[in-house]
Every structure is written in C-alpha cells, then in structure tokens.
Amino acid sequence: MRKHRSLYIALILLITAGAVGYYLYTAEKRRQTELRDSARQSLDAEASALAKGSGPTLAVKLYLYNPGHVDPKAEFLNVAERKIFPTDDKILKARQIVNEVLKSRPLFSDQAVLRQIYLLEDGTAVVDLSEQAAKGLTGGITSEMAAIMSVTRSLRANIPEIHRVQFLIEGHQTETFGGHVSIQQPFM
Amino acid sequence: MILFLGTVWVLKVRAADDLDLWVGEKKSRVDSRDNRGKAYFELRDLVEILNLRFQESDTQATVSGPRGQLQLTNNRPLVRFKDEYILLNQAIWRRKEKEWYVPEDFLQKALPLILAQRLERQSALSYRVVPFEQNRVQVEVTNFPDHVRLTFIQSRQAPIRVQEFQDSIRVTFDNFLVIPSLPATRPDSRIVGGLQFDSTDVYGAFRIDKGQHYYNFREYSSDRSDRKVIDLYSPPATARTVPEIAPQPQEPTPTPAPAPPVVPAPVPVFKARQFGNLVTLDPGHGGEDYGVHPSQEELEKNYTLRIAERIEARLRSTAYRGMLTRTQDTDLAASHRSAIANYYQSRCYIGIHLGGAPSKETAGPVVYVQRYSGQDRQAGDEESGGADGSTPIASAREMRPQNLIPWEMGQTTFVTQSKRLGELIQSELNAVYGTENQLVEVPLAQLAPVAAPAVIVEAGFLTNSDDQQKLATGEFQDRIAVAIVKAIQRFLN
Numbered sequence: 110m111r112k113h114r115s116l117y118i119a120l121i122l123l124i125t126a127g128a129v130g131y132y133l134y135t136a137e138k139r140r141q142t143e144l145r146d147s148a149r150q151s152l153d154a155e156a157s158a159l160a161k162g163s164g165p166t167l168a169v170k171l172y173l174y175n176p177g178h179v180d181p182k183a184e185f186l187n188v189a190e191r192k193i194f195p196t197d198d199k200i201l202k203a204r205q206i207v208n209e210v211l212k213s214r215p216l217f218s219d220q221a222v223l224r225q226i227y228l229l230e231d232g233t234a235v236v237d238l239s240e241q242a243a244k245g246l247t248g249g250i251t252s253e254m255a256a257i258m259s260v261t262r263s264l265r266a267n268i269p270e271i272h273r274v275q276f277l278i279e280g281h282q283t284e285t286f287g288g289h290v291s292i293q294q295p296f297m
Numbered sequence: 298m299i300l301f302l303g304t305v306w307v308l309k310v311r312a313a314d315d316l317d318l319w320v321g322e323k324k325s326r327v328d329s330r331d332n333r334g335k336a337y338f339e340l341r342d343l344v345e346i347l348n349l350r351f352q353e354s355d356t357q358a359t360v361s362g363p364r365g366q367l368q369l370t371n372n373r374p375l376v377r378f379k380d381e382y383i384l385l386n387q388a389i390w391r392r393k394e395k396e397w398y399v400p401e402d403f404l405q406k407a408l409p410l411i412l413a414q415r416l417e418r419q420s421a422l423s424y425r426v427v428p429f430e431q432n433r434v435q436v437e438v439t440n441f442p443d444h445v446r447l448t449f450i451q452s453r454q455a456p457i458r459v460q461e462f463q464d465s466i467r468v469t470f471d472n473f474l475v476i477p478s479l480p481a482t483r484p485d486s487r488i489v490g491g492l493q494f495d496s497t498d499v500y501g502a503f504r505i506d507k508g509q510h511y512y513n514f515r516e517y518s519s520d521r522s523d524r525k526v527i528d529l530y531s532p533p534a535t536a537r538t539v540p541e542i543a544p545q546p547q548e549p550t551p552t553p554a555p556a557p558p559v560v561p562a563p564v565p566v567f568k569a570r571q572f573g574n575l576v577t578l579d580p581g582h583g584g585e586d587y588g589v590h591p592s593q594e595e596l597e598k599n600y601t602l603r604i605a606e607r608i609e610a611r612l613r614s615t616a617y618r619g620m621l622t623r624t625q626d627t628d629l630a631a632s633h634r635s636a637i638a639n640y641y642q643s644r645c646y647i648g649i650h651l652g653g654a655p656s657k658e659t660a661g662p663v664v665y666v667q668r669y670s671g672q673d674r675q676a677g678d679e680e681s682g683g684a685d686g687s688t689p690i691a692s693a694r695e696m697r698p699q700n701l702i703p704w705e706m707g708q709t710t711f712v713t714q715s716k717r718l719g720e721l722i723q724s725e726l727n728a729v730y731g732t733e734n735q736l737v738e739v740p741l742a743q744l745a746p747v748a749a750p751a752v753i754v755e756a757g758f759l760t761n762s763d764d765q766q767k768l769a770t771g772e773f774q775d776r777i778a779v780a781i782v783k784a785i786q787r788f789l790n
Binding site: 138141174176177178179180181205214215216224225228229235236246247248249250251252255256277279280282284285288291293294 | 334336374375381383384385386419420502582586588589590595631632651652653654655656658659661663665705721734735737739740741742743745753755757762
C-alpha cells in the first residue's frame with residue numbers, strides 16, 4: 110500500500126507538471142504571437158493605448174500649411190492648437206504630434222503614415238515617413254516645403270529637446286523628399 | 298520537481314521560435330532570444346550560415362559580405378551601409394562579447410545589401426538563399442574613323458551603370474549574374490586599349506581600357522532598356538567654332554555593322570572653353586515622372602519641355618545659346634541634370650518647372666535658389682520659418698583644397714549671383730502675371746551641385762485654374778520664354 114501510495118503521488122506530480130508545462134507553453138506562444146502582431150501594427154496603437162489611461166488633454170501648438178502662400182518666410186504656416194494624450198515619454202509625444210500634422214488636409218493624403226521616430230542624443234529627431242507621405246503630395250516645391258516645415262516646426266515648438274529633424278522615407282535616407290527638396294541634411 | 302522544471306525549460310525553449318534558413322536543400326537554424334519582450338536572432342549564426350565576416354569593437358560590429366559591409370551599433374536601430382543609414386524597427390542588441398542579436402527586420406532590409414545571393418522570405422521565420430538568375434550580355438563593336446561604338450545587349454532588362462576612372466571605363470549590371478559574350482571584332486586599339494570581363498564583380502562587369510588616343514565618351518540608352526551604347530572618341534583634329542544651337546551630327550563614313558536602334562547621332566567634341574556662352578535649360582521631370590498632374594492631359598513634364606524649347610529658340614537671337622538637358626520625354630536623375638551644366642561650364646542654369654500646391658488659390662510664378670545648411674543663420678531666420686541645417690557654410694569652404702569642391706557644394710560660391718539672377722527672373726515673370734511673388738530660398742537637390750548661377754523657375758501653378766488656362770496657350774508660353782530670356786540677358790550682360 111505504501112509502495113502504491115508513492116506511485117500515485119509520482120503519477121499525480123507527473124500529470125500536474127505536464128498540465129502546468131502545457132499551460133506555460135500555450136501562454137508563451139500566445140504572448141509571442143501578441144508581440145509580433147503588436148510590432149506589425151501602426152504606431153498609432155501606442156497612442157490609442159494611452160487613451161485607456163486618460164483623454165487627450167495636453168494642448169500642443171502645431172504649425173500647419175496656410176493655403177495660398179508660397180513664400181516660406183511669409184505666413185506660410187498657420188498656428189493651430191490640438192489636444193494629445195499626456196505622456197512623459199518624448200517619443201510617444203513626438204509620434205502623436207507628427208500624426209496630428211499628417212492629418213492636415215489637403216496637404217497630406219490619407220495614406221501618409223508615420224513609420225517611426227527616433228531621438229538621437231544630439232537633439233536630432235529622425236522622422237521616418239511612409240512613401241505615400243511624400244508621393245501623395247500635390248507635387249511641386251511648395252507642397253514639399255510645407256510638409257517638411259510643418260513637421261519640423263511642430264516638433265521643435267513642443268519638445269524643447271528636439272533641435273533638428275532628419276527625414277527618412279520608408280526607412281532610407283533619400284536624396285529628396287518628393288523629387289525637389291533635398292533631405293540629405295537635417296532641418297531646424 | 299526536476300521533472301517539472303525540465304518540462305518547463307524544454308517548452309520555454311521551444312516557444313522561443315528559432316528562424317529557419319535554407320541554403321539549397323540544407324536547413325540551418327538561427328537561434329532566437331527574447332529581449333524586453335521582442336524577438337531577436339543571433340548574428341553569429343547568420344554570419345556562419347551565409348559565410349560572412351564579423352568584426353567587433355566595443356559597441357560597434359561590422360558584418361562584411363561580397364557586396365559591402367554593414368555597421369551595427371549596440372542599442373541603435375540604425376545600420377550603416379556605405380553612406381546610407383537603414384532604420385530597423387528594433388534596436389540592435391549586444392548581449393555580451395561576440396554575442397550580437399538582430400531583429401527580423403535586419404534580414405529583410407539590411408542583410409540583402411551585402412549578399413551575393415537573394416534572400417527570399419518563404420513564410421514567417423523561414424528564409425531561403427536563392428542564387429541570382431543569369432543575364433546573357435552580348436557586346437558588339439563598331440569602329441568609326443573618329444570613334445568606337447560599343448553596344449551592350451542583354452537578355453534581361455537589368456539596370457546598367459557606366460563609371461569613368463582614370464585609365465578605364467567600367468560597365469556594371471544589376472540584379473542578375475552576367476554571362477558575357479565578347480565580340481569577334483576588335484575595337485580600334487588607339488581609342489580602346491582593351492575590353493575585358495571582370496568576374497570578380499558581384500554580378501560581373503566589363504572593363505574598357507582607354508587607348509593612347511582616347512579623349513572622352515558618351516553613353517546612350519535606347520527606348521528598349523535591354524541595351525546600352527557607349528561611344529568612345531579620339532581628340533578632335535582641329536578646333537571648331539561655336540556650334541549653331543544644337544551641334545550638328547558628324548556623318549559617319551561607311552558603317553561596317555548595322556547601328557543599334559534609336560541611338561542619338563554622335564555629337565562632335567568641343568573644348569570646354571568654346572562653350573563660354575551656353576545656358577543650360579533643364580525641363581523638369583519626364584518619362585515616368587509626370588511632375589504635377591491635376592489631370593491625365595495636364596502633365597507638368599510636357600509643359601516644362603515646351604517652355605524650355607521656346608526659351609532655347611528665343612536665345613538664338615541673342616549672344617547666348619541654350620542647351621536642353623532633355624529634348625524627349627525621358628526622365629533624368631537630379632544629379633545627371635546638374636552634371637550636364639557642370640560638364641559644359643554653363644554661364645547659368647535654369648530649371649523649368651510648374652508649381653503644384655494643395656490649395657487651388659496658390660498662383661503665380663515663383664523662382665527658387667539654393668539655400669545651404671547654416672546659410673545666413675540669423676536671429677530672425679527661425680521665426681520666419683526658414684529651413685536651416687546644422688553645418689555652417691564656412692566649414693564647407695574651409696575643407697575645400699583649392700579647386701577641389703565637394704559635389705554637393707558646387708553652388709556655394711554662386712549663391713549671391715544665383716539670387717541676383719533669380720530676382721531678375723522673378724521680377725520679369727511678376728510683370729507677365731501681374732503678381733508680387735518673392736524669390737524663395739530652399740535646399741534643392743538639383744541646384745546644390747551646379748557650379749554656376751542656378752535657379753529653378755516654377756512658371757505658374759498647374760493646380761490653379763487661371764494659371765493653367767494661361768499656360769495651355771502657346772502665346773503665353775512664349776511670353777514666359779521672352780521674360781526669362783530678357784532676365785538672362787540682363788544678368789549675363
């Protein structure tokens with residue numbers, strides 16, 4: 110009987126270990142799948158995650174294209190106020206600002222997407238935009254300058270740590286933004 | 298308990314999802330590891346499987362392959378390849394010495410740049426190394442009295458690049474492995490010293506050695522992108538006078554072999570100083586690049602060519618000659634356009650464009666000049682919204698030894714003259730339109746390398762209905778041409 114009891118205990122332990130192991134295995138698989146899915150989602154997902162905490166209450170000053178003007182030195186951009194989700198994370202804040210700028214119509218098309226923002230220690234913000242953000246413009250130097258300047262000035266006005274903005278298109282350093290304006294150097 | 302922990306460990310390891318890499322029929326496994334909830338793959342495994350070289354120094358690592366090398370930095374999502382940075386969706390991770398991890402993005406964006414084979418994604422976490430397909434390239438030689446024509450005909454439509462070096466010219470192909478077919482006819486040895494195939498290049502390349510009497514070369518592409526024609530010239534026998542507008546083609550004496558289709562006639566060679574009165578006219582866009590196109594009929598590329606042709610015609614009655622960078626509906630790279638202006642040492646460069654703006658009310662002509670990083674950095678500049686960069690212009694000048702100017706800094710010494718030319722054109726065009734638009738300074742890829750006074754003219758907005766209606770008429774295009782020619786004359790005189 111004593112011998113049988115040991116066998117029962119060993120069997121129960123084995124079944125328990127198997128069940129716990131299976132549970133951990135499926136949980137880990139589920140976690141990995143979720144991670145991969147979240148990485149594929151657009152960067153807006155992080156902003157929407159913030160929404161669960163509180164509403165968009167932080168006012169930011171955006172510089173948006175002022176229709177009808179061609180000279181970047183004269184009334185080219187309008188100041189507009191928007192509300193974003195408050196956060197201490199500079200990158201999350203920068204993402205929300207650029208996403209707000211990309212909503213300005215008719216300058217940007219619906220397909221204009223921010224892929225990623227990265228902040229370098231020297232105060233450079235690397236802004237990686239989708240190809241459509243540049244190709245979806247009307248064309249011409251005015252549209253390109255308006256797009257570049259509204260992103261650059263909006264970031265600098267709201268995040269003091271950002272001193273200059275370097276643009277990438279689809280993750281690559283390209284010669285021009287949309288065929289005319291050089292983006293080899295950062296803007297400030 | 299040991300059994301329990303063992304089971305968990307085994308399952309945990311399995312759950313890490315390694316990456317499969319197929320080379321031929323052999324499957325290799327690239328170890329993966331989680332870092333802060335993100336999947337990473339071991340670089341050492343990739344280096345071993347793909348037969349690459351790896352070097353490490355503190356926070357940086359270098360991976361070298363047959364086509365170049367990648368520089369990785371710990372905790373940075375940027376990978377350097379030649380002069381470019383590739384942005385990954387996760388930072389590189391150095392776990393410990395010689396143990397580096399990369400995200401899957403690295404395999405898709407960075408690694409293919411240095412491999413001599415294609416890296417094909419089969420499914421999630423499974424990749425296959427595939428050899429490149431073949432491209433049969435046949436070379437034809439035609440000897441003319443003053444030049445040698447080499448025609449490269451390929452079985453695939455791969456991009457072809459021609460580069461000139463001190464003693465040779467190199468023709469390289471992309472995407473497919475080149476299988477060469479060298480010509481039976483020998484090229485004139487005075488102009489072409491030799492023609493060899495270089496199999497050490499990634500895809501294979503041809504090397505054309507310059508002969509003792511080699512002077513210069515021109516390259517042409519036919520409408521069919523399967524061939525490239527290179528004409529190599531001997532020096533001109535005697536100095537010629539300034540050409541009449543478009544240089545007249547020389548009559549090639551008996552042609553030993555049929556010429557390839559749609560090849561422009563050879564252009565006589567002139568000494569650079571004889572082009573002292575040339576104005577480069579650059580009609581914007583072309584080919585697949587339509588420019589601004591509010592409708593299928595209204596394409597900027599067609600307008601720019603028509604206006605440039607009218608300017609060229611108007612210049613004939615002056616002391617200057619206009620030279621168009623394109624006369625057909627073909628696209629040219631920005632650097633190619635600037636290179637034409639520099640090669641001919643033009644007196645000035647005028648890029649012809651039309652504007653496009655999101656707002657239909659934006660109208661009138663706008664003239665643009667180059668603005669370099671750090672140029673005119675003043676207190677009021679930022680508030681006025683000027684695009685500015687970080688490198689002061691003075692430093693670029695200082696680093697220049699005598700006449701050697703970095704390509705993208707060609708415009709530095711001409712900024713003031715360009716402004717003067719731009720203001721004259723702006724003023725003349727304002728008179729035509731009845732507007733008061735101002736000259737605008739922006740960093741423009743096309744103007745930066747031009748070593749001459751250079752401007753881009755947007756001669757009205759195609760997105761504005763009034764401007765568009767005016768621009769559609771030949772009479773108005775002619776008025777624009779007259780205004781620009783008048784400004785050029787005032788500037789050059």
